[in-house]
Amino acid sequence: MDDRPASRVETTAAFIRGRIASRALARGARLPSVRELAAKLDVSKSTVVEAYDRLAAEGVVVARRGSGFFVAGAGRPLTLSAADPPPEPAIDPSWINRHAMTGAPDFLCPGAGWLPDSWVLDLGVQRAMRLAARADFARRRQYDEPLGHAPLRRLFSVRLAERGVMADFDQIVVTDSCSQALDLACRFLLSPNDTVVVDDPCYFNFHSLLRANRVTVVTVPMTPDGPDVAALERVFAEHRPRLYLTTGGLHNPTGATPAAATVHRVLRLxxxxxxxxxxxxxxxxxEAEPSTRLAALDGFRRVVQVGSATKAVGAALRCGYIAARQSWIPQIVDLKLATTMGNSA
Structure with a gap:
């Protein structure tokens, strides 16, 4: 005796009737397969079969041997008032990137870190750029050394030390941007099918970058004091990830600053x-006062740090860095040369 609840068959049939009434399924349209609809509605395949048979008996759909079920009947002419609203565009990290670069001047870009023009002009950036343009032209016509301009790497070393991160200038690779630094670091550290943990929420482009590297992404909740360390411990134990990709100091996009105790716990885990x-x-x-960095506590044993030199002066001035353990630097440089040859002089 069939003891399936009648309501499930009725609900399934009502779902299809609703799709037809709203014109989501037009005349002659093929209905979802039995397996597909069963999975979508979380019902058994036999429930879907019975619902389709009931609709066929009502003349709402017709069965075609070997092809499935199709919407029957001429139906009323479709009017604009009856039509479904246009579908929303698929919004993903790539969509955000495209629109951030091509949007109107007043287009909001949370997390992008682009300063208002009035702020930048007041910082003397134009004067500094004019001075740079008058620098040794002959030198700027040539490729720089593979690691990047040595005086710039020394400056990075000093700036990192101000945040408690000790890195010799030959542990630092200059990149065209922090985006390139992230890309090179991921290429170096990851292989396809590795698992990577990111914060939720995180910088949206992390997802695009990791998708390009063909890895599995697992998220951990972000709190005002940093990542949820209890959740992070569970994720590490369950998924055995290769990498945890996170932000140091000011978190993007929440602006949270990690507590020192949280940073210690993350590194221990x-x-x-x-x-x-x-x-x-x-x-x-x-950041008004430097908070505790993972790289500062770790000493580059398992932490790689990337950053930008130009967020405070303008998004179009592209310059970033990678700081890592000394033994990894030659391989990172090889990746950089293979993909870009060198930096702008």
Whole structure:
């Protein structure tokens, strides 16, 4: 005896009737397969079969041997008032990137870190750029050394030390941007099918970058004091990730600053579970007082840090860095040369 609840069959049939009435399924349209609709509505396949048979008996759909079920009947002419609203565009990290670059001047870009023009002009940036343009033209026509301009790497070393991060200038690779630094670091650290943990929420472009590297992404909740360490411990134990990709200092997009105790705990968990850490310190220039960095506590044993030199002066002035353990630098440089040859002089 069939003991399936009649309501499930009726609900399934009503779902199809509703799709037809709203013109989501037009005359002659093929209905979802039995397996597909069963999965969508979380019902058994036999429930879907019975619902389709009932609709066929009512003349709402017709069965075609070997092809499935199709919407029957001429139906009323479709009017604009009856039509479904246009579908929303698929919004993903790539969509956000495209629109951030092509939007109107007043287009809001939360998390982009672009300063108002009035702020930048007051900082003397134009004067500094004019001075740079008058620098040794002959030198600027040539490729710089593979690691990047040595005086700039020394400056990065000094700036990192101000945040408690000790990195010799030959542990630092200059990149065209922090985005390139992230890309090179991911290429170096990851292989396809690795698992990577990111914060939720996180910088939206992390997802695009990780998708390009063909890895599995797992998220951990973000709190005002940093990542939820209890959740992070569970994720590390369950998924055994290769990498934790996070932000140092000011978190993007929440603006949260990690508590020192949280940073200590995150690093301890990474050591216990043998997880590498990629720390994005792009917004360091906007932090009033430096908070504790993962790279500062770790000493570049398992942490790689990337950052930007130009967030405070303008998004179009592209310059970033990678700081890592000394033994990794030659391989990172090889990746940089393979993809860009060198930096702008």
């Amino acid at each position: 990474a050591e216990e579970h043998d997880v590498l850490i990629l720390e994005d310190d792009t917004f360091a220039d906007f």
